[in-house]
Amino acid sequence: MKLSLDSPVMEKAEGIADIIIAGFLWLIFSIPIITIGPASIALYYTVAKVCRRKRDTVWHAFLHAFKINLKQGIACTMIYLLYLSVIIFYFYITFENAGQGNPMLLLAGILLVVPFLFTLLYIFPVISRFGGSLGKMFQYAFHMSMRYFPVTI
Template sequence: MNEKRGYLVGIQTLFDPDNVVWSFLLKVYSLLLAGLLWFLCSLPIITLGPATIALYSYCFAVLDDRESYLFKSFFSTYAKSLKQGIAVTILLLLIGAFLFIDAWFFLNTMPMLFFVVAGLGILVLFPALHLFALMSMQKSSIKDFLKLALYLSIKHPAVTITVLLVVTVWFLSMYALPASLLFSAGPACMLAAMFLRSFYKHIGVYTINNYNKE
């Protein structure tokens, strides 16, 4: 009888929402679900920006222990950042396409200019690694976001390269297991958010997400 009672208590403890293991599993599940929302909302391609802003916003909220309902939080931020996010996405896609075409052309004609274009590509890529994270925290103009992202990427290359490594590992995981694209954006964004949050707080640019404020 005592053994049965102890067994039932053990089961209740295991599924207690306050249990450390259960709480961790719930967070992992939420991140995977957030990754799926990001994937679905990014399908039009031009909405990659708003989807990434919403995902960063949720990840920062989890890290701050101020997370709310995933769907409400994600889609609220997604809707409010739609205009700016799409504009930035289109801008980055156009610049990226232009540089890619130039790089492909110069690689076969003038290799020296290929390296120049590659350098310009890095100048675009590095700020982009900060851009959507910054947009998830603050309200400002696109011009100001671009200036701050460029400054941070050049002034603090170690942090930028760390985030780049996270993104690279994420891409490699999708190459090895394409189906992981459906869910993996959540955990990958959380890992990047952990580094960026610590860095942004250290330099004083980390603010509570204004998108979810009424």
């Protein structure tokens, strides 16, 4: 059997290689913690476009998406980092002051964590696919997390 560049095996191998390259680009661009958001947006955009053959190269698609979404992605990352620090501080104070922890305070902490985790799964793909204000993107992400609740869990 002759392997040509247009064979289905080579096309699949090229697609897998593109995804691996996009993953390495995400890793490199995520080294400064503040750029995890834009890098995640660019990763989703790149995988969606390059693997469907709508963009030319992984590098160009990734950089294009990273540049376009840098400002909004950093703002989103900062919001999540701030929210995460509030959650960590809440649990620290709760367990330091109450010993083993009051069940009601623990429940309140869990209620703080749920929207954080649910929207975190969807916010970066939503920003990648749709345009609009950051508040609207959070609404879309929360709506999607509720709409696809079994998948979210």
